[in-house]
Amino acid sequence: MIRDITLGQYYPADSVLHRLDPRVKFIGTMIYIISLFVFKSWGYVLGTVFLAGVIVISKVPFRFMVKGLKAIMFLLFITMFFNAIFTPGEVLFHIWIIKVTKEGLILAGRMGIRLVFLIMGSSVMTLTTTPNQLTDALESLLKPLNKIHVPVHEISMMMSIALRFIPILLEETDKIMKAQIARGADFETGNLIKKVKNMVPLLVPLFISAFRRANDLALAMEARCYHGGEGRTQMKPLRYTGRDYAAYGILAAYLALTIAIRVFLHW
Amino acid sequence: MSIKLEEVTYTYSPGTVYEIHALDHVNLEIGQGDFVGVIGHTGSGKSTMIQHLNGLVKPTSGRVLYNDEDIWADGYDLRSLRFHVGLVFQYPEHQLFETDVLKDVCFGPKNEGLDAEACKARAIEALEHVGFPKELYDKSPFELSGGQKRRVAIAGVLAMNPDVLVLDEPTAGLDPQGRDEILDQIAYLHKTRGISIVLVSHSMEDIAKYVDRLVVMNAGKKAYDAAPKEVFAHYKELETMGLAAPQMTYIMHTLKEHGMDVDVTATTVEEAKASILQALGR
Ligand SMILES: Nc1ncnc2c1ncn2[C@@H]1O[C@H](COP(=O)(O)OP(=O)(O)OP(=O)(O)O)[C@@H](O)[C@H]1O
Ligand SMILES: [Mg+2]
Numbered sequence: 378m379i380r381d382i383t384l385g386q387y388y389p390a391d392s393v394l395h396r397l398d399p400r401v402k403f404i405g406t407m408i409y410i411i412s413l414f415v416f417k418s419w420g421y422v423l424g425t426v427f428l429a430g431v432i433v434i435s436k437v438p439f440r441f442m443v444k445g446l447k448a449i450m451f452l453l454f455i456t457m458f459f460n461a462i463f464t465p466g467e468v469l470f471h472i473w474i475i476k477v478t479k480e481g482l483i484l485a486g487r488m489g490i491r492l493v494f495l496i497m498g499s500s501v502m503t504l505t506t507t508p509n510q511l512t513d514a515l516e517s518l519l520k521p522l523n524k525i526h527v528p529v530h531e532i533s534m535m536m537s538i539a540l541r542f543i544p545i546l547l548e549e550t551d552k553i554m555k556a557q558i559a560r561g562a563d564f565e566t567g568n569l570i571k572k573v574k575n576m577v578p579l580l581v582p583l584f585i586s587a588f589r590r591a592n593d594l595a596l597a598m599e600a601r602c603y604h605g606g607e608g609r610t611q612m613k614p615l616r617y618t619g620r621d622y623a624a625y626g627i628l629a630a631y632l633a634l635t636i637a638i639r640v641f642l643h644w
Numbered sequence: 645m646s647i648k649l650e651e652v653t654y655t656y657s658p659g660t661v662y663e664i665h666a667l668d669h670v671n672l673e674i675g676q677g678d679f680v681g682v683i684g685h686t687g688s689g690k691s692t693m694i695q696h697l698n699g700l701v702k703p704t705s706g707r708v709l710y711n712d713e714d715i716w717a718d719g720y721d722l723r724s725l726r727f728h729v730g731l732v733f734q735y736p737e738h739q740l741f742e743t744d745v746l747k748d749v750c751f752g753p754k755n756e757g758l759d760a761e762a763c764k765a766r767a768i769e770a771l772e773h774v775g776f777p778k779e780l781y782d783k784s785p786f787e788l789s790g791g792q793k794r795r796v797a798i799a800g801v802l803a804m805n806p807d808v809l810v811l812d813e814p815t816a817g818l819d820p821q822g823r824d825e826i827l828d829q830i831a832y833l834h835k836t837r838g839i840s841i842v843l844v845s846h847s848m849e850d851i852a853k854y855v856d857r858l859v860v861m862n863a864g865k866k867a868y869d870a871a872p873k874e875v876f877a878h879y880k881e882l883e884t885m886g887l888a889a890p891q892m893t894y895i896m897h898t899l900k901e902h903g904m905d906v907d908v909t910a911t912t913v914e915e916a917k918a919s920i921l922q923a924l925g926r
Pocket of ligand 1: 656657664665684687688690
């Protein structure tokens with residue numbers, strides 16, 4: 378089913394990055410984000426080269442990478458603007474009563490690059506990994522928390538179920554809406570109170586269907602003797618292969634280089 | 645009354661990797677008093693096509709005309725179109741929401757702007773048309789059986805007094821008796837009220853029994869559009885589309901091959917019986 382994965386933004390393609398173990402991609406993203414906050418100036422050249430390389434390898438068209446940026450455009454603008462005007466330092470020029478400083482511009486630029494790269498970096502992960510793989514990776518990485526009685530398996534099970542159900546409920550909403558519009562329902566016009574009232578014919582069938590589905594699922598799990606994480610094996614267990622170790626090697630090298638650049642060159 | 649689809653093409657999620665071309669240059673005309681059947685393999689685009697008839701989806705390209713007016717032209721009143729072209733969906737669960745049956749059926753007429761009295765009169769009339777028992781009128785629609793829910797759903801659309809009634813698999817999940825009852829009611833409405841019917845079905849037998857014209861969909865394209873007998877003559881081609889002619893068509897063709905002089909266009913048991921008896925000279 379294609380529509381299973383409409384949530385998130387998985388882009389199916391045949392690349393090394395897609396085949397990589399999701400744990401590697403998760404840790405890789407973390408390392409990349411850390412590196413973005415370690416760099417101060419020229420270090421971002423390394424960050425850019427790394428990101429560009431990963432994007433090329435992923436075989437995902439560039440326009441999908443920048444899609445995520447649209448959502449943070451406003452945040453990005455605000456952050457850069459306030460950094461630029463509220464940082465004290467050497468005044469470059471005045472606009473009315475606003476002082477723009479050299480330090481402010483540098484800080485704004487750095488924040489901008491960090492935010493943009495952060496979003497694009499995590500997009501690379503979500504574009505090449507299905508939501509289910511991601512929850513598997515999280516479960517596996519968080520397993521040590523089991524020792525302190527955190528129900529890791531249950532949490533990740535709930536996450537996968539929620540992820541699985543969101544597209545189904547969206548589709549259901551679409552169908553119910555169409556069925557009611559076909560009977561002359563109006564979801565668009567009117568003031569707020571009227572609009573909320575008009576939602577009733579949509580919400581009642583939606584809730585009923587959600588409860589029914591939840592009930593059916595619980596029954597189906599019960600019938601298959603589901604009993605939580607203890608002693609449970611997986612259909613597709615995560616196993617590292619040569620390619621994953623190689624990726625870890627590259628990530629380690631990248632991290633070392635990042636720290637070296639910061640410590641020795643102060644970039 | 646007439647509905648026309650002109651070169652209608654529809655694509656789900658255009659511009660993404662999940663693009664699906666559900667309809668491909670479909671032309672269709674539905675006239676006053678037509679009884680049109682639509683068949684096609686699962687995923688062939690039937691539901692997508694009928695959603696164009698009342699403007700629920702906008703064609704990616706092509707035009708939809710109601711009484712020769714483009715329904716997607718600026719300023720066209722789509723909402724009033726929906727009271728003329730009644731669409732009943734595949735699953736009644738998608739539209740039942742009120743506390744009792746009568747109120748639920750009133751929803752359509754109420755949206756049309758009728759007063760409470762008129763709504764109720766319409767609702768009762770519609771419920772009678774679909775053969776829904778009176779004593780269940782103030783029951784919650786969620787406590788009904790599948791077949792009863794289906795009837796309420798159909799009544800909910802009928803109560804708007806549409807000129808065209810479009811039904812998406814109205815008999816799925818019904819027992820044979822319930823199925824015949826509903827289809828008989830629909831045929832009766834067609835005859836007495838003169839409304840046009842578009843019936844999507846997976847059952848060749850139902851189609852053969854009721855419709856005057858049969859549209860066959862295959863992979864988003866219209867494959868045939870003719871009288872059922874003519875379409876069933878292509879039973880070999882239908883099989884390549886994952887469909888089949890009514891069982892009688894096969895029996896009659898086999899009898900013919902074995903030298904019996906029967907009418908191969910017979911599709912119902914009655915027609916076949918008459919033709920075989922005649923061939924036997926009785
Ligand atoms: N909401 C949707 N989003 C994306 N694709 C869809 C959607 N609805 C239908 N499709 C796709 O469009 C194609 C046609 O679907 P449609 O529902 O029109 O088929 P159908 O002939 O009604 O099938 P069935 O007999 O199973 O009801 C299918 O390939 C289907 O997967
Ligand atoms: Mg359908």
